[in-house]
Each structure stands twice: as structure tokens, then as C-alpha cells.
Amino acid sequence: MLVRSYGQYCAVAKSLDLLGERWTLLIVRELLLRGPSRYTDLRKGLPGIATNLLAERLRELEDAGVVRREEAPPPIATTLYSLTPRGEELRPVIYELGRWGAPLMRDPDAESAFQSHWLWLPVELFLADHAPGEPSIVMQVDTGGEPMLIEAADGEIRIRPGRVERPDATLSGAPQTLLALLSGRLNIAQARRQGLQYRGDQHILERLLPTEPVPA
Amino acid sequence: MLVRSYGQYCAVAKSLDLLGERWTLLIVRELLLRGPSRYTDLRKGLPGIATNLLAERLRELEDAGVVRREEAPPPIATTLYSLTPRGEELRPVIYELGRWGAPLMRDPDAESAFQSHWLWLPVELFLADHAPGEPSIVMQVDTGGEPMLIEAADGEIRIRPGRVERPDATLSGAPQTLLALLSGRLNIAQARRQGLQYRGDQHILERLLPTEPVPA
DNA sequence: CAGCATCCGCTTTGATACTG
DNA sequence: CAGTATCAAAGCGGATGCTG
Numbered sequence: 001m002l003v004r005s006y007g008q009y010c011a012v013a014k015s016l017d018l019l020g021e022r023w024t025l026l027i028v029r030e031l032l033l034r035g036p037s038r039y040t041d042l043r044k045g046l047p048g049i050a051t052n053l054l055a056e057r058l059r060e061l062e063d064a065g066v067v068r069r070e071e072a073p074p075p076i077a078t079t080l081y082s083l084t085p086r087g088e089e090l091r092p093v094i095y096e097l098g099r100w101g102a103p104l105m106r107d108p109d110a111e112s113a114f115q116s117h118w119l120w121l122p123v124e125l126f127l128a129d130h131a132p133g134e135p136s137i138v139m140q141v142d143t144g145g146e147p148m149l150i151e152a153a154d155g156e157i158r159i160r161p162g163r164v165e166r167p168d169a170t171l172s173g174a175p176q177t178l179l180a181l182l183s184g185r186l187n188i189a190q191a192r193r194q195g196l197q198y199r200g201d202q203h204i205l206e207r208l209l210p211t212e213p214v215p216a
Numbered sequence: 217m218l219v220r221s222y223g224q225y226c227a228v229a230k231s232l233d234l235l236g237e238r239w240t241l242l243i244v245r246e247l248l249l250r251g252p253s254r255y256t257d258l259r260k261g262l263p264g265i266a267t268n269l270l271a272e273r274l275r276e277l278e279d280a281g282v283v284r285r286e287e288a289p290p291p292i293a294t295t296l297y298s299l300t301p302r303g304e305e306l307r308p309v310i311y312e313l314g315r316w317g318a319p320l321m322r323d324p325d326a327e328s329a330f331q332s333h334w335l336w337l338p339v340e341l342f343l344a345d346h347a348p349g350e351p352s353i354v355m356q357v358d359t360g361g362e363p364m365l366i367e368a369a370d371g372e373i374r375i376r377p378g379r380v381e382r383p384d385a386t387l388s389g390a391p392q393t394l395l396a397l398l399s400g401r402l403n404i405a406q407a408r409r410q411g412l413q414y415r416g417d418q419h420i421l422e423r424l425l426p427t428e429p430v431p432a
Numbered sequence: 433c434a435g436c437a438t439c440c441g442c443t444t445t446g447a448t449a450c451t452g
Numbered sequence: 453c454a455g456t457a458t459c460a461a462a463g464c465g466g467a468t469g470c471t472g
Contacts, residue, residue: 011318100305104233105225268438439467442464450457
């Protein structure tokens with residue numbers, strides 16, 4: 001239970017003393033994108049983790065001041081885990097790991113699990129509202145799992161689980177194709193040829209997509 | 217030997233599939249700050265690593281396209297390990313881990329080993345040349361281990377092992393005090409009270425130090 | 433000596449079963 | 453729902469041995 005240390009007086013090593021063990025940074029990712037979460041939801045968002053490890057890591061992160069555990073008051077009556085301000089500061093770390101890993105998403109990967117809420121990362125990294133003055137929009141995204149909504153309003157872009165009656169646009173296709181489109185590796189026409197389906201004014205989608213192919 | 221995967225189709229998980237095992241990111245840190253290195257020098261820069269693990273990690277990083285192994289031609293006749301361009305792209309990851317870990321360097325730490333070349337990270341993260349027009353300067357830094365030189369020229373700041381006859385300034389003290397000074401947590405007067413010794417025009421040091429206390 | 437590979441005791445992890 | 457308990461398998465750290 002005593003956490004293993006590299007024993008190096010270096011800031012990178014000190015970070016990894018707290019964050020470097022298996023699953024730890026993925027738990028942080030999950031808390032970043034979900035906000036305050038129940039134990040069971042974290043478990044569902046981290047396919048493959050053993051429940052004892054999740055419990056142990058959450059305790060370690062709490063000791064490290066990264067995670068806070070709140071007993072939600074009735075009628076919720078459940079424990080909620082969330083990031084402390086110190087934990088929120090890990091956002092750049094997660095983003096840079098995601099940016100570096102983006103090229104690895106090219107290779108088709110039938111082995112791996114996909115959860116649509118993970119679209120959060122490419123949306124944060126690659127999308128932007130290039131017409132913040134125009135009316136806000138809601139785009140329905142469907143990749144087979146839980147349906148998601150991408151909303152652009154006030155120059156900000158958000159993604160969240162959900163479904164609306166009459167979205168301004170609808171996007172669906174394989175995760176890999178969607179990822180390629182969001183990251184700027186494929187344009188709309190190319191993605192269509194790979195099976196992507198888009199309904200709505202093409203301008204809406206272009207308003208959000210990266211204009212330049214993302215480097216490397 | 218087959219690398220364990222999280223099995224998640226997410227860029228962060230894919231990065232951690234390649235980088236998340238113990239010692240891996242510290243090896244990348246070492247290669248970033250040293251440039252092409254011999255096996256033995258890497259080992260010295262990573263106190264605590266088992267030699268079989270270093271060999272295994274280097275092989276994995278080579279397979280991942282992060283590290284390149286070059287057989288240096290005679291008369292050197294040794295293997296040199298260096299980062300590929302893809303490996304160099306890990307610089308932001310290491311920097312963000314270092315930035316997040318910087319506050320952890322406050323606590324005095326007698327347990328941990330310190331190597332003066334690790335000053336590379338705070339120099340990169342926190343120092344800047346605020347008078348790039350003025351003549352270049354060389355500052356000798358001594359923390360007990362290998363003596364280092366911090367040089368400012370052409371608006372760039374470099375740190376490297378070495379010693380010169382007549383440096384423009386000389387800085388010495390405990391690693392912890394030096395770190396606090398470089399990161400802007402202590403000013404010169406405060407650091408002096410903690411045993412830091414500085415000889416030279418105070419303007420030279422102020423030219424490099426952060427002007428505002430670093431946030432958090 | 434540089435650059436590993438092998439062996440061994442210990443710790444961590446992963447899968448499953450179980451509990452308030 | 454929110455974990456704890458258990459146990460086999462894999463990974464790690466340290467020592468030592470081998471090879472050019």
C-alpha cells in the first residue's frame with residue numbers, strides 16, 4: 001500500500017511517483033471528462049480495470065490531493081468522486097498525452113473497446129468554433145454506442161451524452177472514421193467514402209472542423 | 217515481452233500502452249535532456265533502474281518508433297541511443313509532467329537522489345532571457361555534484377555540464393533552494409537566507425529569473 | 433569495460449467471488 | 453451500489469554471469 005517511489009529529486013519523477021502506476025492517469029482522464037462520478041460509472045468508463053485496483057487507485061489519488069470523495073446528501077445518497085483543483089491541473093498532461101497518441105488511432109483496432117464519451121478528447125483537442133458569432137448549433141453524433149451531442153455556443157464547444165429531437169446536423173459512422181474527420185486527417189468527402197454519414201448543412205460541420213490538417 | 221495494452225480505443229490509453237510502464241517516461245526525459253547517449257550514461261542518469269529493465273525498455277521504445285539505436289562509427293565504437301522525431305514530440309508531455317510536479321519539489325527530500333543535469337527541466341520551464349539584446353552571459357552553477365553552466369545567448373537559454381575559468385556569475389546552494397529560486401518561489405534575498413550563494417552582478421541573475429511568481 | 437541476459441524473491445496486477 | 457477478499461500470474465528490483 002506504501003506507494004513505490006523512483007527516489008529521484010526531479011519534478012517528472014515526483015509526478016510519476018503519484019501518477020505513474022497502471023490505470024492512474026486513465027482514472028484522471030475519466031474524471032476530467034465526466035466530472036463528479038460514481039464508483040460504478042467510473043468502472044464502466046474504464047473497461048478492463050479490476051475493481052480492487054480502482055478502489056486502491058482512488059484512495060491513492062485522494063491521499064495525493066488529486067481526487068476528492070464527497071458523500072452526496074440524500075436523496076442521492078451515494079459517494080461521488082471528483083478532481084480537486086490540483087487534479088484539474090492535470091488537464092494539460094492528459095491533453096498532451098492525447099495529442100501524442102492521436103496518430104496511433106490511425107491503425108484500425110478491432111481488439112480495443114470504444115466508448116463514445118471518449119470523443120470528448122478529440123473534440124477538445126481539435127474542434128473549434130470558427131464562426132462564434134453565428135447562432136448556436138447542436139449536432140447529433142452516433143457511433144453505435146451511447147448517442148452524443150456536440151454543441152457550439154458562445155464560441156465554446158461542448159460534448160455530452162444525449163439526444164435531441166431535431167438536431168441541426170447528424171453525424172454517424174465508425175469511430176475510426178469519425179476520429180480521422182475530427183482530427184483533420186480526412187476531409188468530409190474522404191470520410192464519406194469511408195462510410196461516414198452526415199446529414200445537415202455542410203457549413204455547420206465545416207464551422208467546427210480543423211481548417212488545416214493537424215501536423216504529424 | 218508482449219507489451220500489455222489497456223485495450224481502449226482512446227488516444228490517452230494508446231499513449232500509455234507505449235509509455236505507461238515503469239521507467240519508460242524517465243528514460244525519455246533522460247534522452248531529451250542528454251541527446252544521444254550511451255547505455256551506461258543512461259544508467260547513471262537513472263539511479264535505481266535495474267539494468268535488464270533499461271535494456272527491455274529501450275527495445276520497446278525502439279519498437280514503438282520513439283528511440284533509435286545507432287552504432288557509432290569508429291573510433292567511438294559504441295551504441296548510441298537517441299530520440300527519433302516522433303520521440304522528440306514527447307517534449308510537451310515531459311514538460312507538462314514537470315510543471316505539474318514542480319510544487320512537489322517544495323518538501324525537503326533527503327531520501328531522493330539528485331543529479332545536477334536534472335536542473336535542465338526547471339531551466340527550460342521557468343527561465344527566460346528578459347534582455348535578449350544584451351551581451352551573452354555564462355553562469356556557473358554548483359549544487360555539489362557535477363558543475364553546470366547556464367548560458368544565455370541570442371535570446372536562448374541553455375544548460376550543460378561544464379566549468380569555465382571566468383564565469384559572469386556563480387551560483388551555488390542546496391538543490392531545493394536553487395529550485396525554489398529558479399521556479400520563482402523565492403526571490404534572491406529569500407534564497408540567500410536559505411543558504412544560497414551568488415557572486416556576480418545581480419542584474420545578470422534577474423535577467424533570467426521569472427519575474428512573476430509561478431502560479432500554483 | 434560496455435551492453436546486455438538470466439535467475440530469483442518479492443510486489444503488483446487481474447480475474448473472480450463475496451459482502452454490507 | 454460500492455466496494456473488500458482471495459489467489460494465480462505477471463512484472464519488478466537486485467544480483468550475478470556472459471560476451472565482444
